[in-house]
Amino acid sequence: MPISxxxxxxxxxxxxxxxILHTPHGEVETPIFMPVGTKATVKTxxxxxxxxxxxxxxxxxxxxxxxxxxxxxxxxxxxxxxxxHWDGPILTDSGGFQVFSLDDLRDIxxxxxxxxxFIDGSKHFFTPEKSIEVQxxxxxxxxxxxxxxxxxxxxxxxxxxSLEMTTRWAKRCKDAHKNPDTxxxxxxxxxxxxxxLREQSAKELIELDFPGYAIGGLSVGxxxxxxxxxxxxxxxxxxxxxxxxxxxxGTPDYIFEAAINGIDMFDCVYPTRIARNGTAMTSTGRIxxxxxxxxxxxxxxxxxxxxxxxxxxxxxxxxxxxxxxxILASRLVTIHNLNFLLRLSENIRExxxxxxxxxxxxxxxKKYGYIE
RNA sequence: GUGAAUGUAGUGUUAGUGGUCAACACGCUGAUUUGUGGUGUCAGUACCAAGGGUUCGAAUCCCUUCAUUCACA
Numbered sequence: 001m002p003i004s005x006x007x008x009x010x011x012x013x014x015x016x017x018x019x020i021l022h023t024p025h026g027e028v029e030t031p032i033f034m035p036v037g038t039k040a041t042v043k044t045x046x047x048x049x050x051x052x053x054x055x056x057x058x059x060x061x062x063x064x065x066x067x068x069x070x071x072x073x074x075x076x077x078x079x080x081x082x083x084x085h086w087d088g089p090i091l092t093d094s095g096g097f098q099v100f101s102l103d104d105l106r107d108i109x110x111x112x113x114x115x116x117x118f119i120d121g122s123k124h125f126f127t128p129e130k131s132i133e134v135q136x137x138x139x140x141x142x143x144x145x146x147x148x149x150x151x152x153x154x155x156x157x158x159x160x161x162s163l164e165m166t167t168r169w170a171k172r173c174k175d176a177h178k179n180p181d182t183x184x185x186x187x188x189x190x191x192x193x194x195x196x197l198r199e200q201s202a203k204e205l206i207e208l209d210f211p212g213y214a215i216g217g218l219s220v221g222x223x224x225x226x227x228x229x230x231x232x233x234x235x236x237x238x239x240x241x242x243x244x245x246x247x248x249x250g251t252p253d254y255i256f257e258a259a260i261n262g263i264d265m266f267d268c269v270y271p272t273r274i275a276r277n278g279t280a281m282t283s284t285g286r287i288x289x290x291x292x293x294x295x296x297x298x299x300x301x302x303x304x305x306x307x308x309x310x311x312x313x314x315x316x317x318x319x320x321x322x323x324x325x326x327i328l329a330s331r332l333v334t335i336h337n338l339n340f341l342l343r344l345s346e347n348i349r350e351x352x353x354x355x356x357x358x359x360x361x362x363x364x365x366k367k368y369g370y371i372e
Numbered sequence: 373g374u375g376a377a378u379g380u381a382g383u384g385u386u387a388g389u390g391g392u393c394a395a396c397a398c399g400c401u402g403a404u405u406u407g408u409g410g411u412g413u414c415a416g417u418a419c420c421a422a423g424g425g426u427u428c429g430a431a432u433c434c435c436u437u438c439a440u441u442c443a444c445a
Contacts, residue, residue, distance in 0.1 A: 038408050059407075097407045105409095118409045144407080188407090219406050247407040254406075269408040277405070277412070292401070325411065 003142060003184030003211040005030075005243040005264070014357040016259045018349055021057075021243050023089040023141040024182055025081065028056045030243065030264035031348055033255065033341040034091065036272060039064050040074070040084040043272055044331040045338070047086040053307060053339040054346070057088060057141075059267045062134050063095030063126070067117055071137040079139035091142040091267075094131045094173075096188070096216070097248070100149040108148060110165060128172040132185075136178050144214065145173040147188040152222045159192035160200075166190045167204040174208055184211040186245060192217055193226055195233055202237035213238045214245040215263075219254070228257050235261040252281070252344060252368060256361045259348050271337035276330045278322035281340045285369040289333070294319045301332075307339035308332075 006020040021028040035042045035050065038061040042050060050058065060080060065071060077083040080090055099106055099113045106115035112127030131146035147166040150159050170187045177185050187205035191197035205213060215234055218227050231246065238244050243264045249255065250268020258266050271281065278289045282302035287294070289301070300310035301318060309318070309332040321329035344364075351360035 036408065039410090043408085043410065061408080064408085091407095093407050098409085100407095101409080149407080214407080216407070221406095245407090250406055266407095268406050270406045273405060273408065273410095273412090276410070279405080288403080290402090330410090 001184070001211055002180075002182050003243070005212070005241060007240065009353065011352040011357045012355040013359070014260045014352070014361075015262060016348070016352045016357050017262050017264060018352040019243070019264055021089075021264065023057070023184075025087060025089045025141050026056075028089055028265075029349055031255075031259045031345055031352075032056055032265055033250065033345045034059050034265060034267040035338050036060075036267055036269045037084070037086075038269075039068070040080060042334075042338070043276070044327075044334045047084070047088075049308075049335060050086070050338075051088075053335065053342055055088070055338065055342060057265075058086060058090055060084075060090055060092050060138070060140065061095070061098065062092050062131055062138065062144075063098040065092075065138060066095070066126075066134045067119055067124075071134040075137040075139075079137075081139065089142070090140040091245075091265075092135050092138055092140040092144065093247075094135065094144040094146040094188075095126055096131075096144070096147040097149050099126060100151070110168075112146075128169040129176040132173050132176040132178075136183065139179075140183065142184050142186060142212065143177075145170040145185060145187050145210075147190060147216055149217050149220065150190065150192055152193065152220045154192055156192070156194055156197070159190070159194060160197055163190040163192075163197055163201045164204075167201065167208075170205055170208055170210075174210070186210055186212040186214050186243075188214045188216040188247070189234060189238070190217045191234075193222060193230055195230075198230065198234045199237060202234065206239060210242070212243040212245060214247050216247050218246065219248040224253075227254075231257060231261050231263075235263060250341065252341075252364065255341070255344060255348070256364070259352070260357060260361075271341055272334050275333035275337045278319075278329065278333065280333050281337055283367050285367075289315060289319045289322050291319075301336050302340070305336065305339065305343075307336050309336040 002024050004022045008018045010017055019030045021030055034057050035055055036059045040060055074080055074083045099115055102115050106113055112125055114125050116123055128146040135143040146169050148162045150162045187210040189201045191201040245265040246258045246263040249266050250270035280287050280301050283304040294315040297315040302310055318332055351357040
């Protein structure tokens with residue numbers, strides 16, 4: 001088995017899990033935030049810089065790399081690790097979510113999804129088999145099943161049919177998977193905001209026996225309370241001896257909820273995207289560096305942070321770079337935001353070790369401010 | 373010194389010839405961003421050079437002043 005999960009301990013106070021994810025490219029301490037590098041690069045960051053902030057595993061995207069530069073090319077280059085010069089663990093998303101966000105450019109059927117490229121308008125047909133073929137060529141440590149991510153809100157009957165198709169697709173993915181010895185294929189639990197459907201999805205997927213499970217279909221626009229409710233009852237449905245991945249979350253409040261509910265991995269474009277628009281997450285809350293109040297603020301982005309950006313530059317300077325649309329602005333804020341979530345993950349692991357995750361959460365919010 | 377023209381957001385353009393929200397770009401101010409469709413998205417931002425008239429009502433008409441530009445001396 002290329003992927004295995006080692007449960008180190010559970011937090012007595014919160015129930016959160018501390019663990020180690022074993023992959024062909026190294027171990028990952030969990031819970032962990034995974035930076036997103038859709039097009040074989042975490043935007044603005046070199047792999048060395050990612051290492052410097054102790055990034056343990058990164059994400060990349062099947063659909064984007066299939067469209068450009070093409071998985072054959074990456075295979076020729078020696079695989080994704082070699083191609084992008086990152087020797088740590090990589091997880092590739094299957095393309096299910098991208099197809100979902102294509103919305104009016106797609107047509108979903110039992111066989112697969114027909115969609116038009118957002119690059120040149122050309123028509124493509126993506127199936128579970130195709131997604132796995134591409135992911136096998138890319139060679140990530142963890143690959144994801146091709147799923148359908150229903151929107152919110154959605155009719156229960158639609159969600160049921162969708163989840164059942166996702167199960168059939170998961171089976172097809174498993175059958176199509178050519179490298180089960182070097183790449184671990186994760187299943188994705190769907191079922192929308194319906195408890196019985198989540199149960200059905202989890203049960204069906206667990207029967208297929210994947211080395212890890214993801215919770216998909218959350219963070220698609222539903223209210224936070226509802227999202228937490230679904231998370232609370234869905235996470236315990238997953239096997240304890242396998243890694244659990246909550247897809248698409250990346251704000252501190254959701255990360256705490258994820259960890260507390262026994263989630264081991266999560267990813268999100270949020271920190272890198274807001275960085276490119278001049279917003280930073282700090283120990284005292286989110287700040288918009290474009291705001292006039294920072295014009296003559298010669299303190300670092302976050303006084304409690306020791307990242308490269310905070311050690312060497314001021315808010316006033318970074319603000320200037322942001323206002324001028326300088327490339328360095330994106331780089332500095334990205335370094336900072338990713339470091340912020342990686343340190344948050346680290347602190348969460350530390351707190352689990354000492355059975356005080358709820359205390360740490362309280363402590364964190366006291367400074368960060370409560371988030372609605 | 374004489375004559376003429378012009379003066380509409382922070383900047384640059386522009387509509388408007390008495391009567392619903394004065395347009396556009398940039399800037400500025402703020403918000404937003406959740407398995408990334410790489411300089412995004414949304415919102416706000418002008419009492420029409422100043423003062424005084426005419427009128428129910430003026431950016432639009434009249435007078436004065438100021439500023440700028442051009443022509444003639």
